Amino acid sequence: MAVHKGTRLAGVTAKLDEFGITFPLALDFDGEVFRRYRMPRLVFPINVVVGRDGKVVHFDTELPLDAAKQAIVAALEAP
Numbered sequence: 001m002a003v004h005k006g007t008r009l010a011g012v013t014a015k016l017d018e019f020g021i022t023f024p025l026a027l028d029f030d031g032e033v034f035r036r037y038r039m040p041r042l043v044f045p046i047n048v049v050v051g052r053d054g055k056v057v058h059f060d061t062e063l064p065l066d067a068a069k070q071a072i073v074a075a076l077e078a079p
Contacts, residue, residue: 003028051075 002021004012005028016025028034037056039046047068049058058071 002026003033005029005031005034049075051078 002023002025004025006012009027012025015021026033033039037048037050039048039059047058047060047062047065048056049068049071051057052075057075058068060067
């Protein structure tokens with residue numbers, strides 16, 4: 001799932017199409033997700049993997065997403 005943090009929805013669907021994103025997108029207009037997980041406000045993109053227990057298990061600002069993909073697989077395989 002992706003999280004869009006911003007105050008406007010304009011242009012978001014165009015970016016989803018541009019990048020070929022087909023997974024769910026949550027809208028975080030009030031910044032609650034960023035506050036809850038203590039994420040920096042001005043660093044984008046941010047790749048965050050949250051484990052089944054609700055704790056952040058991976059955080060980076062890199063592209064390509066190889067490290068994030070590996071963290072997702074590891075989080076899914078964890079009991």
